[in-house]
Amino acid sequence: MTDYAHLLPAYRGYAALADAERIAWIRADRWLDLDQARMALARLDDLLAYPPRDRMPCLLLYGDTGMGKTKIIRKFLRDHPARFDMGTGVTSMPVVAMQMPAEPVERDVYSELLAALGAPGPIDGAAHRQKEICRGLLRTMGARMLIIDEIHAMLAGSFRQQRIFLNVIRFLANDLRVPLVCAGTDLARQALLTDPQLAERFEALQLRRSTNDGHLTQLLASLATILPLRRPSALETTAVRKRVLELTGGVTVRIFRLIETVAVEAIRSGVECINPDSFDTDELVLPLVAMTRTVETRLQRRGVA
Numbered sequence: 397m398t399d400y401a402h403l404l405p406a407y408r409g410y411a412a413l414a415d416a417e418r419i420a421w422i423r424a425d426r427w428l429d430l431d432q433a434r435m436a437l438a439r440l441d442d443l444l445a446y447p448p449r450d451r452m453p454c455l456l457l458y459g460d461t462g463m464g465k466t467k468i469i470r471k472f473l474r475d476h477p478a479r480f481d482m483g484t485g486v487t488s489m490p491v492v493a494m495q496m497p498a499e500p501v502e503r504d505v506y507s508e509l510l511a512a513l514g515a516p517g518p519i520d521g522a523a524h525r526q527k528e529i530c531r532g533l534l535r536t537m538g539a540r541m542l543i544i545d546e547i548h549a550m551l552a553g554s555f556r557q558q559r560i561f562l563n564v565i566r567f568l569a570n571d572l573r574v575p576l577v578c579a580g581t582d583l584a585r586q587a588l589l590t591d592p593q594l595a596e597r598f599e600a601l602q603l604r605r606s607t608n609d610g611h612l613t614q615l616l617a618s619l620a621t622i623l624p625l626r627r628p629s630a631l632e633t634t635a636v637r638k639r640v641l642e643l644t645g646g647v648t649v650r651i652f653r654l655i656e657t658v659a660v661e662a663i664r665s666g667v668e669c670i671n672p673d674s675f676d677t678d679e680l681v682l683p684l685v686a687m688t689r690t691v692e693t694r695l696q697r698r699g700v701a
């Protein structure tokens with residue numbers, strides 16, 4: 397038996413599991429403490445501790461699809477869960493997180509907010525009535541932050557709907573006296589910027605794609621210490637970093653899927669470690685965008701394109 401010294405002590409036990417169990421472990425959903433994600437959480441914590449004042453600061457968390465915005469919000473919610481007080485019978489919800497409705501219609505926004513508060517309100521209620529209910533509930537439930545994810549969905553609306561939606565955001569930002577956090581893509585940032593008052597209020601925090609730097613090195617190194625492979629991987633070489641970036645464009649979700657894929661392959665093939673060769677097989681099944689990219693580079697290498 398080996399002691400799997402290349403893994404962190406807490407993860408060594410998994411390396412001894414059967415192949416199928418290890419593959420399931422690799423594919424399971426988990427939170428990884430990436431630098432940018434940790435910084436974003438720290439910023440959210442900071443906002444949550446902000447004393448109430450007339451103009452509360454607002455934050456826009458933006459970045460490409462798959463960069464981990466929703467993941468960060470979910471983690472923040474887990475860190476600050478709602479609690480039911482048996483004595484008073486009141487649920488307190490320090491952080492309220494909702495998704496943008498499919499269309500930026502004012503009434504749907506308030507319906508989503510009511511659903512996030514666990515209080516599905518009158519479906520056919522007029523917007524102003526729903527607004528009042530939301531306002532009252534947010535107060536009684538002690539909400540100290542409101543998060544709206546997928547804010548770029550507002551771009552699906554007509555110009556007029558978008559203006560109305562920006563008014564709703566402005567109302568929420570001004571009236572609730574809690575920090576408002578919006579998450580979305582860069583297009584959402586541009587849309588918010590079209591409203592001068594909101595542009596003034598929102599601070600923007602971007603989740604950047606990985607580049608060939610210390611953060612990526614650290615991410616790969618930390619993956620190498622938790623993946624339940626039985627032999628040490630060589631993920632810290634420049635060649636591996638370059639290849640990973642080539643295949644993923646530095647997008648977090650694609651990096652995770654890529655490493656997940658090669659780790660599973662390392663178990664199936666019995667190689668039991670990830671090395672530069674792991675990334676050179678033609679059998680890598682990757683998300684579409686990455687695959688297109690690979691084909692393009694391959695064609696370019698062959699002088700076809």
Ligand SMILES: Nc1ncnc2c1ncn2[C@@H]1O[C@H](COP(=O)(O)OP(=O)(O)OP(=O)(O)O)[C@@H](O)[C@H]1O
Pocket residue numbers: 426427428429430433459460461462463464465466467468580581648649650652
């Ligand atoms: N900190 C993290 N820990 C673990 N996995 C992560 C982390 N960040 C991102 N991921 C992986 O990336 C995937 C996509 O993340 P997420 O859904 O949060 O992206 P997003 O920025 O919200 O994208 P979209 O704009 O499309 O909604 C997650 O399902 C997860 O697999």
Ligand SMILES: [Mg+2]
Pocket residue numbers: 465466467545546
């Ligand atoms: Mg998301």
